[in-house]
């Protein structure tokens with residue numbers, strides 16, 4: 001539809017050219033220009049309306065394309081294994097997705113219709129010129145034949161440079177983000193000059209690559225303008241000589257002033273879609289570089305969407321039989337894992353760092369990959385790519401906190417929870433010990449990433465979330481890592497109370513926590529798990 005509007009705008013230009021040509025010719029012959037003026041006026045109207053409608057339609061198509069791509073990417077990548085979106089790099093990756101998908105708009109709204117118009121538009125003008133003077137049409141056609149080769153050369157060169165430029169942009173934003181996040185550390189290690197130099201280097205690279213793209217763009221525009229000018233000049237010389245009657249060769253056509261003027265006004269329009277297309281190469285190059293990177297993310301990130309199973313009505317038995325778990329396409333990091341975790345019991349996963357405790361927990365929410373063996377939830381099987389997230393409350397090693405009040409931070413565990421529910425969860429998790437009324441209670445504001453809270457205080461907010469969520473399975477990763485012995489003892493009591501109605505699985509290095517559990521599964525780097533009663 002957008003293309004049709006653009007073609008209608010070109011047809012409007014044909015009417016304008018015809019109207020001016022015939023109007024001027026009539027005036028030259030001493031007649032009123034009535035008919036010519038009328039056709040030209042209609043042409044102006046058609047061209048204006050069609051161009052306006054075309055722009056709106058194409059802009060809408062571009063925006064729809066961007067919105068759809070963004071929604072699909074966020075959906076796929078946030079459900080992808082390995083926590084591709086949702087980990088520490090979430091912010092920068094979100095910014096990259098928004099940035100990259102925005103570049104796809106140029107392809108849909110500008111390049112694609114521009115390319116179609118560059119084929120259909122000149123044909124339309126050529127036919128219109130041919131009806132006035134066939135030799136001018138031939139001259140235009142011959143000169144346009146060299147252009148496809150030139151466009152192909154420019155396109156391939158610009159695409160490679162656009163990829164390099166986007167990689168440089170990524171490198172600069174990554175370098176900047178990591179340095180900004182660690183500015184205190186950099187100052188402490190007296191690394192300001194060194195890091196400034198690294199940023200300067202990254203921004204110089206970006207500048208050089210941007211200039212390289214601009215050079216190709218300027219060169220290609222200059223070459224195109226040269227061909228277009230020569231061709232229009234040839235047409236003008238031919239028409240001028242022909243009208244003066246001094247053209248030295250027989251061409252088999254007679255030319256009136258009206259025909260000559262119409263063809264002359266149409267000649268520049270013949271090149272206009274091709275000129276426009278050449279200025280759109282960066283849209284195509286940016287979009288194809290962006291699409292290449294986005295699809296590489298989809299390929300690289302183990303992006304098979306995770307299927308969330310329906311919430312379980314009650315706490316289930318979790319039965320692992322000879323299970324191997326891994327990340328992405330890599331080899332298993334846990335093998336031969338066999339144990340059973342029952343409702344009402346706390347099952348601990350212990351073992352040295354890197355033995356795979358967190359991996360076992362994350363496999364239940366579809367983050368880590370189930371390579372082989374069987375995981376049963378009651379009578380049902382958990383298959384590779386499936387997640388029990390809807391039935392799980394998860395307390396991770398470093399609870400994620402957002403800017404906002406403590407209340408808002410707890411409430412994200414159950415959108416729609418009442419203030420009373422949130423207050424109960426906060427009280428039970430011991431949050432009121434540090435968020436008392438003198439500090440604003442639950443309306444106390446947390447800084448970005450919870451800056452200003454101790455590790456133990458963060459852990460309590462995570463516990464409050466788990467309490468509010470009230471899921472039948474509770475997974476905890478090092479929940480007592482930041483607690484002093486008294487706080488740990490208090491936490492263990494709460495954990496026991498929670499376990500009465502839940503299946504609790506906890507990864508830990510803490511001896512006190514292991515002693516408080518019902519069963520302990522010891523993972524070893526050699527992947528020979530042992531299971532024992534506590």
Ligand SMILES: Nc1ncnc2c1ncn2[C@@H]1O[C@H](COP(=O)(O)OP(=O)(O)OP(=O)(O)O)[C@@H](O)[C@H]1O
Pocket residue numbers: 082083327333351352353354355356357358359360507
């Ligand atoms: N997101 C991930 N992507 C790829 N490999 C991972 C990922 N997370 C963990 N691993 C790898 O899986 C192995 C087990 O790691 P895991 O975090 O499960 O160990 P852990 O026993 O919980 O360690 P810790 O006690 O230090 O928390 C390690 O070799 C680790 O490198």
